[in-house]
Amino acid sequence: MTASITDVARAAGVSASTVSRALRGRPGVSEEVRAQIAALASQLGYTASRSASSLASGRTYTIGVVVPYVGRWFFGTVLDAAEREFSAAGYDVLLYNLGSPETRKRFFTKLPVRKRVDAVLSLLIPDEAESAALRSLGVPLASTVGGARPGFTVVGIDDRAGTESAVRHLVNLGHRRIGMISGSSGPLHWTTPVERRNAYLDVLADAGIAHDPALEADGDYTVDGGERAMTELLAAARPPTAVFAQSDEMAMGALRALRRHRLKVPDDVSVVGFDDHELSDVVGLTTVAQPVARQGAEAARLLLRQLDEPEADPPAGQVRMPIRLVLRETTAPPSPRGPQ
Amino acid sequence: MTASITDVARAAGVSASTVSRALRGRPGVSEEVRAQIAALASQLGYTASRSASSLASGRTYTIGVVVPYVGRWFFGTVLDAAEREFSAAGYDVLLYNLGSPETRKRFFTKLPVRKRVDAVLSLLIPDEAESAALRSLGVPLASTVGGARPGFTVVGIDDRAGTESAVRHLVNLGHRRIGMISGSSGPLHWTTPVERRNAYLDVLADAGIAHDPALEADGDYTVDGGERAMTELLAAARPPTAVFAQSDEMAMGALRALRRHRLKVPDDVSVVGFDDHELSDVVGLTTVAQPVARQGAEAARLLLRQLDEPEADPPAGQVRMPIRLVLRETTAPPSPRGPQ
DNA sequence: TGCTGTTGCGCAAGCGTTTGCGTTCATATT
DNA sequence: AATATGAACGCAAACGCTTGCGCAACAGCA
Numbered sequence: 001m002t003a004s005i006t007d008v009a010r011a012a013g014v015s016a017s018t019v020s021r022a023l024r025g026r027p028g029v030s031e032e033v034r035a036q037i038a039a040l041a042s043q044l045g046y047t048a049s050r051s052a053s054s055l056a057s058g059r060t061y062t063i064g065v066v067v068p069y070v071g072r073w074f075f076g077t078v079l080d081a082a083e084r085e086f087s088a089a090g091y092d093v094l095l096y097n098l099g100s101p102e103t104r105k106r107f108f109t110k111l112p113v114r115k116r117v118d119a120v121l122s123l124l125i126p127d128e129a130e131s132a133a134l135r136s137l138g139v140p141l142a143s144t145v146g147g148a149r150p151g152f153t154v155v156g157i158d159d160r161a162g163t164e165s166a167v168r169h170l171v172n173l174g175h176r177r178i179g180m181i182s183g184s185s186g187p188l189h190w191t192t193p194v195e196r197r198n199a200y201l202d203v204l205a206d207a208g209i210a211h212d213p214a215l216e217a218d219g220d221y222t223v224d225g226g227e228r229a230m231t232e233l234l235a236a237a238r239p240p241t242a243v244f245a246q247s248d249e250m251a252m253g254a255l256r257a258l259r260r261h262r263l264k265v266p267d268d269v270s271v272v273g274f275d276d277h278e279l280s281d282v283v284g285l286t287t288v289a290q291p292v293a294r295q296g297a298e299a300a301r302l303l304l305r306q307l308d309e310p311e312a313d314p315p316a317g318q319v320r321m322p323i324r325l326v327l328r329e330t331t332a333p334p335s336p337r338g339p340q
Numbered sequence: 341m342t343a344s345i346t347d348v349a350r351a352a353g354v355s356a357s358t359v360s361r362a363l364r365g366r367p368g369v370s371e372e373v374r375a376q377i378a379a380l381a382s383q384l385g386y387t388a389s390r391s392a393s394s395l396a397s398g399r400t401y402t403i404g405v406v407v408p409y410v411g412r413w414f415f416g417t418v419l420d421a422a423e424r425e426f427s428a429a430g431y432d433v434l435l436y437n438l439g440s441p442e443t444r445k446r447f448f449t450k451l452p453v454r455k456r457v458d459a460v461l462s463l464l465i466p467d468e469a470e471s472a473a474l475r476s477l478g479v480p481l482a483s484t485v486g487g488a489r490p491g492f493t494v495v496g497i498d499d500r501a502g503t504e505s506a507v508r509h510l511v512n513l514g515h516r517r518i519g520m521i522s523g524s525s526g527p528l529h530w531t532t533p534v535e536r537r538n539a540y541l542d543v544l545a546d547a548g549i550a551h552d553p554a555l556e557a558d559g560d561y562t563v564d565g566g567e568r569a570m571t572e573l574l575a576a577a578r579p580p581t582a583v584f585a586q587s588d589e590m591a592m593g594a595l596r597a598l599r600r601h602r603l604k605v606p607d608d609v610s611v612v613g614f615d616d617h618e619l620s621d622v623v624g625l626t627t628v629a630q631p632v633a634r635q636g637a638e639a640a641r642l643l644l645r646q647l648d649e650p651e652a653d654p655p656a657g658q659v660r661m662p663i664r665l666v667l668r669e670t671t672a673p674p675s676p677r678g679p680q
Numbered sequence: 681t682g683c684t685g686t687t688g689c690g691c692a693a694g695c696g697t698t699t700g701c702g703t704t705c706a707t708a709t710t
Numbered sequence: 711a712a713t714a715t716g717a718a719c720g721c722a723a724a725c726g727c728t729t730g731c732g733c734a735a736c737a738g739c740a
Binding site for chain 1: 717718719720721722724725726727
């Protein structure tokens, strides 16, 4: 079997308590004894059992991270950055990938993180019922995308401003028939799609452009969904001359659909995305960039701070990071003859 | 405080042992009592403390997954699939994202997973020293990409065959100056880059093409690296008319470099990648496709099987999944006048 | 009716730590 | 010289479960 604390204690000729204190840097151990214990411990390959120590101390040194889809670029990037912060601070991360509605439901009803984590970071804000479940854990909570929620420290961006910059850009180029590919359906209740939609509607209204429901389609935040949505838009009586996609993945799907329809981008149709996916540059996609990794890192840091100073007031509910429009090659003034 | 097993026991008028047995479906409890306990438990919001139960039972119902870079599409996709299998089987996953050499080293020397996991899945085969460290944990081990290693169940693809199909395709199109963008540098010791390189060299030799070292460059498995590598290749005395990139991300970086050099793909230069990234279709990249998610799922399943039947012989060391060349729009016969 | 099995449950030990408190011993203080 | 003060360490009780064993109650059998 692997060595236990008493093995180390016996080898060092001290008590288990002393070993425990020595290895964790607690006072009450002379430097020589501490050094000797440390040497013995590494020699015996001793690592304290997390189960035992968290049972005894009540602290788990583990953080639960719940992700809607690890495989997607956005969340993968956020997770990567957050994990770095956590592991640098000595915390392990328990990953919960809540891809399907069933696993999502199971997670929030069974709450397998109960008594297992010191805090939880949700990469997408949970709905109110789910949030309540998490609050019942009695640990610090944080989230990245999706708007404010009581009990959560959330770091995100200004979706409204981002969307406005994108849609205004199209308006300024002279487009009047501006479509939108959104990701509002699905089981998740987050505010992002609706905030972006509202901003889209507002910009249109501001520009004196009547809203045409046929110019909206759902792309499910995936490439394939974006392709389907674009195909749908192209089937409209009067197709759009420009489209704003709520994510770069959907925008790329739209690009694919346009190519299949032998439409030129941006000559026939302009496309702007959202996120600045790492491959957007490759396809020359105009998009609104947001600091993805930084959001994950910042959320992690805020959570760690709460863990360090449990007595301090919870940090400001919401942190907003800057966005900016990145102009590339998928947007241009509408062609005089329009698409087709 | 949150409810403990004795709270449930008291409420039900039984002993803690009975609650434990009832909730885990162990024999020795009548159906009525079991039902009553289950009701009480959910009513009290009781969840067994994982620390306590794993301390007592020795099983953690947790699997350690070590990933080189969660943010990369390939690993994110593999992780997604593996996590689904694990969580469906009732296991939690502890994620270790080993991005930098330092975190990697720290992980393998401190081995924070010791006594914390029932098994570990490494998404990239660790080198021999690291593997030895993992073997010392005394738990089942599996890995996805990177070749065989004692003690590991590994599921992967035939890198040689994949590479051959890609390079042969270029040869058959009539190319003679075929460059390669590899990902062999870096701190990781895995066989993939060298296997692919060997296959590349063999195909060239087979075709009677002399190998030109100036036609090889390192792309670090990233988009930016691929761009740099392509730029490097273009600077050669006689630049390639076609290049094989060891990953789609690098291929896309190459595409970007070519665009910046105002070179047409595939007219001036053909490009073929490896992986079939979800966005390869969008850019029309010819590539060798491998079943990414399926590898993660399969590796997870094999690990779970070992956990179920600890006495059974460890499964076959290596599982090979099929690859296939996907022809798209980045490859064509060399132009008579060559690049520039 | 006595015996053997089976079922359903409780007892208590144990899992490997952490931590409050008590003890010892050397040093500083008056 | 007597006493107070700390530092360094050990003791033992938790932490919340699991599990081998024992015991009662009851059924089935001859």
